[in-house]
Structures are given as C-alpha cells and as structure tokens.
Amino acid sequence: MAEGPWGNCKSCRYFASGNANPSDNETQRCMQADLSAYDLKVSGASGCNAFEARTGVGLPQQQEPVQPAH
Numbered sequence: 001m002a003e004g005p006w007g008n009c010k011s012c013r014y015f016a017s018g019n020a021n022p023s024d025n026e027t028q029r030c031m032q033a034d035l036s037a038y039d040l041k042v043s044g045a046s047g048c049n050a051f052e053a054r055t056g057v058g059l060p061q062q063q064e065p066v067q068p069a070h
Helices: none
Strands: 027-029 041-043
Touching: none
Parallel strands: none
Antiparallel strands: 027 041
C-alpha cells in the first residue's frame, strides 16, 4: 500500500462515484489497485493513506480518523 497522504474517500480519484461532489454518506467501490481485488465498498467519509486527489479537487481539509474508545 502506498505511504501517501491521508484523505477522505469522497475527494479521492479511486472513489468510484459519478457524482462531482460525493457526500460523506455516499457508498462506492474503491478502485485503488491494491484494494480493487477485494471489491471494497467505502463511504465518502472513509479514508486511507493511498489517497490521491480527484481531478479538479485540491488537497481537502483532512478529517483524521477517530480513535475508538477503550
């Protein structure tokens, strides 16, 4: 997996949405090469370190993942 910048899926080029402005609640397939074989479905609010900004979208304000309560 790439060690790139972290970002939300809705702003990532690998988020398989036809919507120009996907929402946090939209669910689509992740098309990142290392993950596409798993048919992974993610929400727009999901994120990872293989993030690459969609065409026409600058680097987004990043929402860091929330750590689960123990």
